[in-house]
Amino acid sequence: MYGAIHQNERQEHMNRNMLYRSIPKVDVLLQDESIREMIEQYSREAVMESVHIEMDRLRRFIADSEDEVEAEEQIQRLVLHIIRTVEAMHAPNMKKVINGTGTVLHTNLGRAPIGRTHMEKAFQIVTGYSNLEYNLEQGRRGERYSHFEKLLCKITGAEAAMAVNNNASSVLLILSSLAEGGEVIVSRGELIEIGGKFRIPDVMEQSGASLVEVGTTNKTHFSDYEEHITEETKALLKVHTSNYRVVGFTESVPVDELVPLAGKYDIPVIEDLGSGVLIDLSKYGLSYEPTVQESIAKGADVVCFSGDKLFGGPQAGIIIGKKKYIDQMKKNQLTRALRIDKFTAAVLELVLQEYLSEEKAVQNIPVLRMITEPLDEAAKRARSLARAIRATGIQGRVDVVSCESQIGGGSLPLERIPSMAAAIRPEGISVPEMEERMRHLPVPIIPRTVNDTIMLDVRTIENEDFKLIAAGIRELMGLVK
Ligand SMILES: *Cc1c(COP(=O)(O)O)cnc(C)c1O
Numbered sequence: 001m002y003g004a005i006h007q008n009e010r011q012e013h014m015n016r017n018m019l020y021r022s023i024p025k026v027d028v029l030l031q032d033e034s035i036r037e038m039i040e041q042y043s044r045e046a047v048m049e050s051v052h053i054e055m056d057r058l059r060r061f062i063a064d065s066e067d068e069v070e071a072e073e074q075i076q077r078l079v080l081h082i083i084r085t086v087e088a089m090h091a092p093n094m095k096k097v098i099n100g101t102g103t104v105l106h107t108n109l110g111r112a113p114i115g116r117t118h119m120e121k122a123f124q125i126v127t128g129y130s131n132l133e134y135n136l137e138q139g140r141r142g143e144r145y146s147h148f149e150k151l152l153c154k155i156t157g158a159e160a161a162m163a164v165n166n167n168a169s170s171v172l173l174i175l176s177s178l179a180e181g182g183e184v185i186v187s188r189g190e191l192i193e194i195g196g197k198f199r200i201p202d203v204m205e206q207s208g209a210s211l212v213e214v215g216t217t218n219k220t221h222f223s224d225y226e227e228h229i230t231e232e233t234k235a236l237l238k239v240h241t242s243n244y245r246v247v248g249f250t251e252s253v254p255v256d257e258l259v260p261l262a263g264k265y266d267i268p269v270i271e272d273l274g275s276g277v278l279i280d281l282s283k284y285g286l287s288y289e290p291t292v293q294e295s296i297a298k299g300a301d302v303v304c305f306s307g308d309k310l311f312g313g314p315q316a317g318i319i320i321g322k323k324k325y326i327d328q329m330k331k332n333q334l335t336r337a338l339r340i341d342k343f344t345a346a347v348l349e350l351v352l353q354e355y356l357s358e359e360k361a362v363q364n365i366p367v368l369r370m371i372t373e374p375l376d377e378a379a380k381r382a383r384s385l386a387r388a389i390r391a392t393g394i395q396g397r398v399d400v401v402s403c404e405s406q407i408g409g410g411s412l413p414l415e416r417i418p419s420m421a422a423a424i425r426p427e428g429i430s431v432p433e434m435e436e437r438m439r440h441l442p443v444p445i446i447p448r449t450v451n452d453t454i455m456l457d458v459r460t461i462e463n464e465d466f467k468l469i470a471a472g473i474r475e476l477m478g479l480v481k
Contacts (some may be wrong), residue, residue: 019062019071024078026051032079038086050085054078098465098472100447102419102457104370105309105409107195109446112308112409113366114347115354122346132342144345145330151352155278156303157296158320162330163307163348164338168198170304170317171272173338175207175235177329178268178302182234185212187220187253189246190239194274194410200239209234219251226261235268236261238300240290242274243410259299268301268325275411276305276318279358284372287415292320301325307344309409312367313351314344370459371407375418381458382420388470389422394477396427403448405459417459424454429477437476443468 029035029051039047058074058081065071097109105111135142143149145162152161164170175184184204191213193199204211212233214224225236236258255271262269273292282288289310295303302325307316317338319329329335340348354361362368382400390398401423404416426434431449438445438454448455456469 015068016062019068019075020059022072022075023055023058024075026055029079029082034083035079038083042086042090046086046089047082050082050089053085054081057081095443097444097446098469099460100421100445100456100469102403102405102421102448102455102459103408104367104405104460105407105411106460107409111315112312114314115312115351115364115366117364118313118347118350121350122343125346126343130342130346132345144339144342147345148349148352151349151356152318152320155352155355156292156320158303158322160323160326161318161320162326162335163319163340163344164317164335165340166308166315167272167274167304167306167317168194168203169338170319171200171203172207173317173329173332173334174270174302174304174319175204175209175237176334177332178270178325179209179234180207182209183212183230183232184209184235184237184270185214185225185228185233186237186239187215187224188213188217189215189220189250189252190237190241192239192241192243194243200237218246218249220253221251222253222257222261225253225258229261229265229267233265233267235270238269238271240272240274243413245414254298255295255300256298259301262301268322269299270302271295271300271304273303273305275309275409276307276311278311278355279361279368281371284362286371286417287412289412296320307348309411310367310371310407311351312361312365314347316340316344316348318348371405371417373459375420378420378458381461381463382422384463385456385458385461385466385469386422388466389424389473392470392474392477394424394426394473395429397423397425399423399425401455403455403457405457419457419459421448421455421457424456425452426454426477434476438472441472441476443472445469445472 030039035047055078058078061074062071099106099109101109131142133142133144134140135146148163149161153159164173186200191200201211212228214220214228238255238258255269258269273290273295275289277289277291278293280288280291292303292305300321302319302321304317304319305311307313307318311318319326351365354364362372379400386398386400399422401421403419403421405419406417407415424434431452431454434454435447435449438447445456448457461469
C-alpha cells in the first residue's frame with residue numbers, strides 16, 4: 001500500500017518534469033516565425049519581457065495544475081500568449097468607444113467629438129511646423145490667437161478675443177486680470193458648482209478677488225447689485241446656471257440692466273455663458289438658449305464659454321469682449337500657464353469657419369448635427385441598426401423603440417430630444433452581463449440599460465459604427481465562426 005502511494009507520487013513527479021521539459025527553450029521560441037515578426041514590429045526587449053512573463057506563468061500553471069491535458073494545451077499556446085502579451089503592452093489604454101447612451105455631450109466619454117474633416121485639416125498643421133506664432137505677412141513673431149480672433153469677433157460682434165485651456169481657466173484668468181485684490185458681485189442664485197469641483201466661490205478665491213454674494217437663491221433684484229457696489233468693486237459677474245434651473249418664484253437681473261449700472265462706476269460686466277451657443281436652437285425644436293452674440297449685443301464687457309460643449313469644438317475656454325479688457329488678459333502672466341496648444345488653435349479656427357454659415361455649422365459640427373437630427377431620420381437609422389444587430393443571429397428580441405436623448409455636459413439640463421434606439425432584450429445572458437461584455441470589446445460599446453433592455457440611442461452613433469456594433473455583438477455572444 002505504502003509502495004503504491006509512493007509509486008503515484010513519483011509518477012506525478014515525473015509527469016510534471018516531462019511537462020517542464022516540453023516547454024520550448026527561449027532560443028527556440030525566438031526562432032518562431034510569428035515571434036520574429038513581433039520583434040520586428042515592436043522590440044526585442046518587449047518580446048523578451050513577454051517571453052519571461054509567459055514562461056513564468058506557464059511554470060506556475062504546471063506546478064499548480066492537476067490536469068495534464070490542460071497543461072499540455074497551455075504549452076501549445078505559449079507562443080500565442082506571448083504575442084497577446086506583447087500586443088496588450090502596446091495597445092493604448094485610451095481608445096474609441098461607441099456612445100449608445102444618447103447623451104450628446106457625455107463628460108465621461110470626451111464631451112464634444114471633433115469633426116473628421118476638422119481633424120484631417122488640423123493633422124496637416126500639427127504634424128509639421130506651422131505659423132502658430134509667426135506672422136507670415138511681416139516675417140516676424142505673431143500671436144497664437146491671431147488665427148481665430150478676427151473670426152470670433154466677426155461671428156460674435158465682439159471687439160477682441162482669445163482662448164485658454166478650458167472655460168474654468170477663462171473664469172480664473174478674467175477674474176485675476178480684472179478683479180484681483182478687489183470685490184466681484186455675484187447673485188446667490190448663480191453660485192454654481194459644475195462637475196469636477198469647479199465652484200465659482202473657489203475659483204474666485206484662487207483669482208485673488210473677493211466674492212460679494214447678493215440676493216437670495218431664487219430672487220436677486222437690481223437693487224441688490226446697486227446697494228453692494230463700493231470703491232472696492234471691480235466687476236459684476238453673471239454666471240449661466242448651466243446644469244440646473246431655478247424655477248417658480250424667481251427673479252434675476254439680465255445683462256442689459258446691469259450694463260448701465262456698471263457703466264456708471266466704470267466697471268465691467270462679465271458673463272460666463274458656460275456652453276456657448278452661437279445659433280438659435282429654438283429653430284430646431286430645442287428650447288431657446290441665449291446666444292453669445294446676444295450677450296455681446298446687450299453690452300456685456302467680457303463673455304466666456306467652453307470650446308467643447310455646444311460650440312462643438314476642442315477643449316478650450318473662449319474669451320471675447322472689449323479690447324481694453326482682453327488686452328489686460330493677454331498681458332497677465334497666468335495666460336502663459338493657461339495657453340492653448342497648436343492643435344486647439346488650429347481646430348478652433350476650422351470650427352469657427354463653419355459658423356460663417358449656420359447651414360454649414362449644423363451640417364459639419366458633430367454636436368450640432370446630432371442635436372438637430374430630425375426624428376424621422378433617427379428612426380430610419382435605428383431601423384438599419386436593428387437590422388444589423390438581428391443579422392448577427394443574436395438570441396432574443398431586437399426592436400426599434402422611441403427614447404429621449406439628453407444634451408449633457410452641463411448644458412440645457414431639462415432638455416429632452418425625442419429620439420430612436422435599437423433595443424435589445426437578450427436571451428441566455430443577463431442585461432448586466434451583456435453590458436459588461438460590451439464594455440470589454442476591442443471597441444467598447446456604452447449602452448443605456450433600462451430594466452431588461454440594452455438601448456442603443458442612434459442620436460450619438462454614427463452610421464459607420466453600425467458595422468462595428470454588429471461585429472462586437474457577434475464577438476461577445478460567441479457567434480463568431
Ligand atoms: C462648463 C462650465 C464651466 C467650465 O467649463 P470647462 O470648459 O469644462 O472648464 C464654467 N462655467 C460654466 C457656467 C459652465 O457651464
